[in-house]
Amino acid sequence: MLIRILPELGHFALILALGMAMLQASVPLIGAATRRPLWMAFAQPMAWGQFAFLVIAYLCLTASFAFDDFSVAYVANNSNSMLPWYYKLSAVWGSHEGSVLLWVLILGGWSFAVSVFSRRLPRDMLARVLAVMGWISSGFLLFILLTSDPFTRVLPNVPGDGADLNPLLQDFGLIVHPPMLYMGYVGFSVVFAFAMAALLGGRLDAAWTRWARPWTNVAWAFLTVGIALGSWWAYYELGWGGWWFWDPVENASLLPWLAGTALIHSLAVTEKRGTFKNWTVLLAIFTFSLSLLGTFLVRSGVLTSVHAFANDPSRGTFILVLLGITVGLSLAIFALRAPRVQSLSGFGWLSRDSLLLINNILLVIMTVTVLLGTIYPLLLDALGLGKISVGPPYFNALFVPLTVLLCIFMGLGPLARWKRMPGRELARRLGLAAVIAIVIAAGLPLLYGGSFSLSVTLGLLLALWLTLSLVRDVFDKTRRGRTGKTGGRGRLARLRKLTLSYWGMVLGHLGLAVTIVGVVMVSHYNVEKNVRLSPGEQVEVGGYQFAMTDFHERRGPNYVADTATIRVDRPGRASFTMQPEKRFFMASGMPMTEVALRPGLFSDLYLALGEQLDNGDWSLRIQIKPFVRWLWLGALIMAAGGLLAVIDRRYRKAPKRAQAGARGAPDPIEDADMAAEGAR
Known part of the structure; x- marks a missing residue:
């Protein structure tokens, strides 16, 4: 009897989740504005309750698939009695309605995690963060209930069997790829919520970046793994042997990844130096907006793809309105609050600050390049100006040179000091690494392929440049301690003092180098x-x-x-x-x-x-x-770097110097290096 009413129970759970999301979005926000502790404390139980009811709704839909309840239209359209049980479970998110439910469930999970692991935050800050996430949940729950209800019945004409899941999706890749991708997409809502909470509370200092950095790294790591899994799935499942086709659906996931990469580096600068404050907030808005844009592209019906589930124009209109409200309101708040923020720290043209700024600019240019190539054909078609196709030649012609520039500055960044650094010193540190990279990169194509190749040499040169610059940086950081002692024991002791966030940076850059090797070699020698x-x-x-x-x-x-x-x-x-x-x-x-x-x-x-x-x-x-x-191995190494930085003990403690001013939270290893250089 219970099995028969599971769809109604799931639908009712969604309604209750919507009610709690609306309360979460309004009551704590009012409480923070009026300084009412009881109202602010309302945020956490509402986040827990919303997540609990979303879990119930999701389990009800999963049970409908498991028990072949073909009276549910979504089950009848995406399952079959002969479908193996593990594909029935993954078919829950195999089409539009279930995938949006998974999206909202993961959003509820992120809200729950923030409410549990951020209890050391100031009460008003936590209330505002959870309230912003409640607004996002409310929008998507309304979207589900009004346009994409997965529990709609087909009564009284219940089909004897289902239409089956798309054969392309009957694969292990479908089981792991969408959840990982959504964890990244939705995870950027957390840093967006932190940025909005900081703007609303007028606390746009280094503290909010310290609180937001771990959440951003986790979301970025999940998105990195999700993109890699999607590439791997397309490689072995579609039969053509490619790993990236610059398809709009692929680009929809790449856009927030590029912006998120810039955001990670900008958060680090804002926390450590107190600079880039407005830029960091703008990147947080930009990154989450691109996640919403990817959701619109895939679920609006404007694209035709195995992942483009929706074909109802009302759904696309709803998401577009939601995207417009989110971006418009956040930019309006930013425009009102940002002019009051001042950065008291300066830096020279040759410093880690300036190199990170250049890398940020390059990443944003790359993002805009992909964005234009993705939406320009759609805009022309929507305006009735004709149909055009923007394919790999456009993206490769613009994206590859930008990647080359990005890697050059990435190699310089780790060895540069904050604020300012003499050019001769940087050249001295990197001169040997550059020579070794050039010699090896020129010789490897001769040894491997029997002939010289400029494109392979350039790609290997970039990978070696990134790797050897990291090796030199580790060597410099372990060469001499504050006492000036050298030797194996001193170097080992110095090595142990390097923070996990530093090793996370090393793995992130090393992973990119490994991926570049894979791209270059398979593209040229396939x-x-x-x-x-x-x-x-x-x-x-x-x-x-x-x-x-x-x-x-x-x-x-x-x-x-x-x-x-x-x-x-x-x-x-x-x-x-x-x-x-x-x-x-x-x-x-x-x-x-x-x-x-x-x-x-x-x-x-x-x-x-x-x-x-x-x-x-x-x-x-x-x-x-x-x-x-090596393409996917590099992505896994990058994701491991992001997660390694999260478990740095500094982020498990309350930020004692949250209001310390412009300098933020300096790195003790960096301070020691600067002192040692001054002594020399």
Whole structure:
């Protein structure tokens, strides 16, 4: 009996969550304005209650999938009785209504986490932060209840079975990719809420950045992993072997990542030096606005993609209005409050401050470049001015040179000191690293590919430049302590004093270097050949022999697959087999390519079975993709760096110098370095 009323129970839970979100958005905000402690304390229980009812609603929808309740329209359209149970669970967010519910659930989870782990915040600050997050939740809960209710019934004509989940989404990647991506998208709402709370309270000092930095790093790390998982999923699931296509849906996730990267660095400068205050707030608004824009692009129906779920214009209009209100109000508050903020600290043209500012500007330019290439065709189409396509040539022509400049300044940044630094000293520190990077980058293409390649050399040079600058920085920081003692023990003791946030920076920059190596190598040395094979035939590609030894039909839980067995031989190595498939899903009638992968740290073998040809042969796409896994390995290293910085013990303590003024919270390691340089 309970199973039958689960959809109604879930719908009612959403209504209660909306009521609590509205109370969370209004009562604490009024309490903070009128200095009423009881009203401000209202924020935390409302955040807990809202999250609890969102969990109930989500579990009700999940149970409807698990028990094949096809009286629910969303279940009937996205599931099937033959669908494996783990895909039924992931099908909950496999289309529009469920994905928005997951979005709001994660937002409720972030609000709950802030209310639990930020109890040391001033009461009025916490009340304002949770109130802003309550406003965001209210908007999206209204969106669900008015336009995207996942609990709508199809009565009395209940279908006997469901239409099935899109075969493209019946994969492990769907289970992990959307939640990770949404954790990043929604996580930036926290730093947005902190920025708005600081503006509303007139406390735009270094304190709010100290409170917001850990939340920003966590959100950025989740978004980094989510983007990497999406790239990995597209690589092995879509059958074409690419890892990035500059698709608008891909760009929708890249935009807040670029802005978020700039925000992380700007928060660090504001906390440590008290500068960039207005710029940091503007970046916080910009980053979360881009997250909302990505939500609009994917769910408004303006894009056609496997991830573009919505096709109802009313949904797009609602999200666009929500985006306009959020951006408009936040910018209006910023315009009223920001002119009162002054930065008392200055810096020279050659300093860590100026280099971080340059990197911020480059990241914003890169963001605007991608944004224009993404929305310009949509605007032309919406205005009836024709249809155009902006593809990889545009993005590569602008994005690659900007990335080169970004990496150059990233290599300089760690070795520069705050405020000012002599140019000769910086050149002395980096001269040897530059020479080594140039020599190795020029020689590696000759050793690996047998010929010189300017593009490969440039890419490897950037990666080596980033890596060697980090090595030199660690060497300088551990070379001499305050007592002037040198030696192995002194260096080890100095190494242990480096903060976790510093090592997080090292991993973040190192991860980018690893990703650059992967991009350059797979783009230049990729081997691809389309062949035709039948059982008993073989072909040679890239030094490998590929022989089709068998071809048979295999039945899966909800599909039938044509499976080819390919034996792969290479001189001096043991042979192995790979089995690419062509699947036919019975419920939906859709075909699907299932590639066969032989992964390796330095090279992937990639086989994709194509169509059957007129004489009984099968087409087969063979690709050899060197260093492709370094793309995702680098992203994981970057994400690990972001998380490592979060667990720095400085962020687990109450900021004792929250009102310390312009200088913010200095790094003890940096202070020691400056003292040592002055002594020399």
